[in-house]
Amino acid sequence: MTPPILKVENLRIAFGGVAAADGVELEIAAxxxxxxxxxxxxxxxxxxxxxxxxxKPATGSVLFEGRDITGLSPRAITxxxxxxxxxxxQLFAGHSLLENVMLALAARHGIxxxxxxxxxxxxxxxxxxxxxxxxxxTAAGQPVSxxxxxxRKLADIALALALKPRLLLMDEPTSGxxxxxxxxxxxxxxxxxxxxxxxxLFVEHDMEIVRTYAGRVLVWDSGxxxxxxxxxxxxxxxxxxxxxxxxx
Amino acid sequence: MPIVVLAVLAALVALLPAAVxxxxxxxxxxxxxxxxxxGVAVLLRAGLISIGHALFYAVGAYAVAFLMRATGTTxxxxxxxxxxxxxxxxxxxxxxxxxxxRAIFFAMLNLAVSMVVFSLLSKLYGLTGxxxxxxxxxxxxxxxxxxxxxxxxxxxxxxxxxxxxxxxLVQLYFRSPMGEALAxxxxxxxxxxxxxxxxxxxxxxxxxxxxMLAGLGGAIAGIAIGHVVPEMAYWTExxxxxxxxxxxxxxxxxxxxxxxxxLEVLRTLxxxxxxETWNLVVGVALLLVIFxxxxxxxxxxxxxxxxxGAQ
Numbered sequence: 123m124t125p126p127i128l129k130v131e132n133l134r135i136a137f138g139g140v141a142a143a144d145g146v147e148l149e150i151a152a153x154x155x156x157x158x159x160x161x162x163x164x165x166x167x168x169x170x171x172x173x174x175x176x177x178k179p180a181t182g183s184v185l186f187e188g189r190d191i192t193g194l195s196p197r198a199i200t201x202x203x204x205x206x207x208x209x210x211x212q213l214f215a216g217h218s219l220l221e222n223v224m225l226a227l228a229a230r231h232g233i234x235x236x237x238x239x240x241x242x243x244x245x246x247x248x249x250x251x252x253x254x255x256x257x258x259x260t261a262a263g264q265p266v267s268x269x270x271x272x273x274r275k276l277a278d279i280a281l282a283l284a285l286k287p288r289l290l291l292m293d294e295p296t297s298g299x300x301x302x303x304x305x306x307x308x309x310x311x312x313x314x315x316x317x318x319x320x321x322x323l324f325v326e327h328d329m330e331i332v333r334t335y336a337g338r339v340l341v342w343d344s345g346x347x348x349x350x351x352x353x354x355x356x357x358x359x360x361x362x363x364x365x366x367x368x369x370x
Numbered sequence: 371m372p373i374v375v376l377a378v379l380a381a382l383v384a385l386l387p388a389a390v391x392x393x394x395x396x397x398x399x400x401x402x403x404x405x406x407x408x409g410v411a412v413l414l415r416a417g418l419i420s421i422g423h424a425l426f427y428a429v430g431a432y433a434v435a436f437l438m439r440a441t442g443t444t445x446x447x448x449x450x451x452x453x454x455x456x457x458x459x460x461x462x463x464x465x466x467x468x469x470x471x472r473a474i475f476f477a478m479l480n481l482a483v484s485m486v487v488f489s490l491l492s493k494l495y496g497l498t499g500x501x502x503x504x505x506x507x508x509x510x511x512x513x514x515x516x517x518x519x520x521x522x523x524x525x526x527x528x529x530x531x532x533x534x535x536x537x538x539l540v541q542l543y544f545r546s547p548m549g550e551a552l553a554x555x556x557x558x559x560x561x562x563x564x565x566x567x568x569x570x571x572x573x574x575x576x577x578x579x580x581x582m583l584a585g586l587g588g589a590i591a592g593i594a595i596g597h598v599v600p601e602m603a604y605w606t607e608x609x610x611x612x613x614x615x616x617x618x619x620x621x622x623x624x625x626x627x628x629x630x631x632x633l634e635v636l637r638t639l640x641x642x643x644x645x646e647t648w649n650l651v652v653g654v655a656l657l658l659v660i661f662x663x664x665x666x667x668x669x670x671x672x673x674x675x676x677x678x679g680a681q
Binding site: 174195196197200201205206212213214215216217221225226228229230232233234235236237238239240241281282285 | 539542543545546547548549550551553554556557558560561562563564565566567568572575
């Protein structure tokens with residue numbers, strides 16, 4: 123049996139007495155496309171923060187490809203192969219979209235270059251190809267601060283993809299994206315993830331997106347995993363409807 | 371564009387003193403402070419203001435004085451290289467601590483450390499000469515001993531050469547992945563860490579570079595004046611470098627040098643025509659630049675160049 127790409131054991135953390143993760147146990151197999159759903163404040167984003175080192179757990183461990191990454195910095199975890207896209211896009215406002223992607227590419231290839239320019243042929247070609255993949259090639263030269271929210275969201279995902287991660291964690295990838303663009307974005311994203319062999323975990327509030335694209339759904343409630351399984355079964359579960367879907 | 375500005379500036383600074391010899395010393399000191407301001411400008415790209423870079427200016431100057439006294443080294447290039455190395459090491463030690471802080475904490479801690487060094491230089495009389503400072507003899511140039519006037523004539527061109535070389539290297543650095551990451555520190559540190567980039571590593575390398583530039587400026591000033599004093603590390607000197615960097619602009623390496631020349635000319639004219647109020651004139655000029663030229667004086671040229679490019 124293939125070992126899980128991500129394994130979480132007895133993960134606990136609380137903020138001011140409110141549990142955001144309360145003894146969470148979880149395994150994600152390589153190649154999975156898993157959605158996390160749950161009401162606001164359930165601890166979904168905190169879980170991503172725990173997995174990527176932004177928050178250290180009080181107890182428990184996070185294993186990536188069998189190795190313990192608990193307590194490591196976001197930088198160290200990123201270097202091991204986990205990339206992240208944020209709920210609020212995290213971009214470099216002073217740079218153009220292509221420069222943002224080129225900076226991510228430079229980070230992957232080694233940032234410690236002090237005399238060769240960032241703006242070089244190899245990065246330009248790879249950067250433009252990546253932007254084409256997420257449908258942003260026409261905005262390559264634009265400052266990211268001038269892009270609409272949906273495009274900024276895609277740009278944030280493009281930065282994560284530029285790192286060629288083995289596991290991608292996304293926090294509400296379709297929020298801020300127009301209703302008609304959501305499915306195009308997710309379709310493209312699924313194709314890229316499959317082609318590149320990237321396992322993904324995404325927090326989502328749109329149940330139709332979850333139903334259409336997730337291979338497995340994890341329901342989060344008050345820091346605990348309430349249910350887990352195939353979307354059809356989980357989304358039809360009485361408890362889930364009552365505590366989560368009804369609250370969304 | 372920055373290279374063109376650098377070349378024009380270098381030509382101007384090279385030709386003028388040939389016609390007006392007394393300008394040599396003024397230009398050398400101006401370029402020296404331009405080096406230190408360039409060091410400040412490097413950190414300003416990450417949004418960090420150091421009000422303590424006179425520390426490295428003094429370290430560079432005293433490194434020359436100590437090296438001359440302790441080892442008898444007189445070769446100009448050896449002295450300058452040693453000053454850059456010593457300043458870089460000082461930058462590494464101080465920077466390892468400083469890069470943990472941001473905003474006002476970064477500014478004030480730099481100020482505090484520079485004032486500690488100022489006090490040490492003033493109080494350790496037996497070692498540093500205290501407030502009397504240390505003498506710096508006229509160095510030799512590739513084995514040739516020259517009198518002060520002849521030395522300064524050659525030294526000016528050496529300094530201009532260094533200024534062009536440093537300007538080009540800093541410009542290459544600004545455009546490199548490390549330089550772009552430095553600018554990205556100001557806009558999004560979190561994303562940089564989530565790209566696997568060490569923000570502290572990026573800042574530390576910039577801090578060391580800025581210390582080396584300030585140290586080179588201090589070494590040049592010490593050699594040109596022939597004397598080093600603790601006031602080189604005083605906070606007003608640090609403030610002067612920040613003022614020069616902001617006046618000139620930080621968009622390109624030529625900015626701080628433009629700022630240094632502008633301030634020197636302004637100071638000379640203001641003290642000549644308004645001796646009692648020259649500080650006021652300088653202050654008003656700074657306010658005008660801040661309000662109307664957010665990119666500094668360098669921004670005027672850059673804007674014109676962009677407009678011509680667009681046409």
